[in-house]
Amino acid sequence: MNKLIKNSAGRLIPTIVNGVKQTPFQGVGKYKPRGNKAEQPIRSCSDFPSDGNKIVKSLEIALKKCGLKDGMTVSSHHHFRNGDLVMNQVFDIAAKQKVKGLRWFPSAAFPCHKPVIDHMKNGVFDWVEGSLNGPIGDYASHGNMNGTAVLRSHGGRWQAVQDGEVHIDIAVIAAPTADAFGNATGDRGPSACGLLGFGLVDSIYADKVIVVTDNLVPFPCIPWQIQGQNVDYVVVLDKVGEPEKIVSGTTKLTKSPDRLYIAELTAKFVQAAGIIKDGFSFQAGAGGTALAFAIFLKEMMKEAGVKARFIRGGSTKYLVEMLEEGLTDFILDGQTFDLEGVRSMRENFGHVNTSPFTSYNWHGKGNFASMLDAVVLGATEVDINFNANVVTHSDGKMLHGIGGWQNCLFSKCTILPIPAFRNRIPVIVDKVTTLVGPGELIDVIVTERGIAINPLRKDLIKATKDSGLPIRKIEEIKAEIDELIGGPPEKPKVTDDIIGIVKWVDGTVLDSILKIKEQ
């Protein structure tokens, strides 16, 4: 039986997960491991074709040449989001080659990857380690994986590879355009998806790297985000992705009057706090409310004649419009959420591709996230101490990945615009079901029933005191909602089975997710 201990956030966590010893969370900015980062094996260029042609006939051959065998870790990126056409082929080949006990280490899994569930059932894969969305998240929530789900942020994934906590045996990098040497880019080609930043760490640290493309160009592939020097094999397929499916439901502008109201209130708060001024920066993720926030902010910027220095994306057509209308000098983009973002990245010098290393990495000498003046994020739950949850719902089901959410909390002003309740379920609670974001990093909650400022942010409280905005105590908003919904809800009944852990950005364990007792 796995021993559980209490970490500094008061959460019970296991000390060993999937056979790996874990470090408990010690507080924000407290844990600083010593020593050297993971190393790459030494390679000699004479082992590779001198003419630069690394093309092999099929994915099957490439995987065989990479030495795919039982218990390996195979990784992939999620820039095609729900339009990925490569990984299901990889799973099928693995099944055909009769390997067992693999670990899939994607930056995120989407509903299109549902077939991996069958491969977990038949033993080809033990478990999936990455942001779990849709059916795979549901499968894991029921404790069905033969291994514990390890939930990490985008920055945390890079850190885990650098720390050697996760060793990637084979990285499969789907690339919309590549050359025979393995240089690859995401911003052009018939399957263009924007950038390939999530696959960058895989390309650098994996033992073997396969680039899979449907648009082979003569050397050199310019620009390149994946460098051929890190690539072993190149495979050409008919189609690697369906770019139209990179637009997911979370990237549609909200039509709900309540959410629009919350978005407008958020923009007004940012304005009242004095954040909107020449040279400022912000990040607003996908999700209808965050997008609507950007649109309200844009109008305010235009009215005030203010220009941002940079906006961090997840880019969408709304951010692209701001760039093209001269309201920002740059978009520093981590992933493109729609095809306008892809086009802009290809055409506009000011639309720059980045990676979790530049934006989020814990072991870098600083990163962009903490330089942002404001960031707007979502949450499933927030508690009265401003702790927040994005991975589970109040009924305890594990449903969502962390994405860049944890990394973004380090901005100068972190704002969560959220409805105070959803369909009788309160969003503001006494204690979050799963701790994903420590309250000391979350500054403002904006709900349709009012704005709550973290008492630690005396500066924000003072700046917005006379703004006329509906600023209230978080307890007060909670009490109002509890009265409406008929008291705080019951807590879900849980078993002793740990089905997942939540990593903090430094690699320590912040919380664990227990299996729900089925009723």
Add this chain to the structure above:
Amino acid sequence: MAKSFILGAKGEKPRSDLRVKYTPSKKTLSISVKSTVNTLFGKAIKQQAEDICRDLQVHTGTIEIEDFGALPFVIAARLEASIKQAHPDLQLESIPPIKDFCMYASSRDRFRRSRLYLPGNQSKLMLNAGIHKPDGIILDLEDSVSPAEKEDTRYIVRNALRTLDFYGAERMVRINQGELGLKDLEFIVPHNIHLILIPKVESAEEIKIIDKRILEISKECGRKKPVFLMPIIESGRGVLKALEIAESSKNIVALAIGLEDYTADLGVPRTAGGKESFFARSMIVNTARAAGVQAIDTVYSDVGNEIGLRESVREAKSLGFDGKGCIHPRQIKPMHEEFAPNELEVEKAKKIVAAFKEAESKGLGVVSLGSKMIDPPVVKRALHTVKLAKMTER
């Protein structure tokens, strides 16, 4: 076979609502609950259902609840309605306590620029309606509710009036015509309703009957404050009888026009230009002014068309209307902005108000601005304009 009474949420995946199936029988009461929020509220729902059955002294039969995250006031309404359907003569009630924040008052002359219509059986639209700050919120019992759901809906509207915070909006209900409407009154008058909209009015007599019934119910429940009335004129006859209608009760505070039915009555299509209704709208404004009440324009129903909405409000304002109806919260802000006086109007009004105050302080009976004498209605209008300008500023 035992007859069942089923009512509530329609469709495959409703939200914030429930279905109730009540089958009376001689067997001891059994209550079953299925819910999308079962983990969190399953027990609470069952407990609430038991409490309501006890209030209504229902000890037998089968109650099956299929819940989709409905709030307690909706669960109570649906359950009571289904039991009352089975036992129409049951006099007992299960009414939630009225919240303090539901007890604010309205006034005769308050602004009624925007009134938001919400179907009385769609509780989820009511929950946050107040945060969008319409001048009035109408829980509709009439056209947006199908005949089969009329009774059921009364309970939801009653419970909503006692439970939800409308954040200062005037609390309104549109009742049905005729007998149905008189019955509606029992469900709303005792629950701090501010204003009742009466549809398709064609005579003073209709108003008098309603006014009398309101008085009776008020006496029974100890209500002291008057219930304001807003008759809606929706026919050729109604337009011609407008003055008689407007003067039929001292509780009438506004006269509204409903163009959907009016144009149907005329047998002409309703056009964007609105030439066909110019006479009627003008009649309403003239009558309202003659009777000293507000003139309220019809609903603008093309929710996605903000430009059209703004044009329509500007036109209404130019004809002399004080307000307009809307069916979506996003229409409220444009409406308030367009009803707001422009700078020139405000400036002029401020001068008139200043002159009036000066005359008042000097004890003069006549107000003059420069060489011009200002009549009392102009002063009144100017005061109104200044107040309206202040409201829109915030």
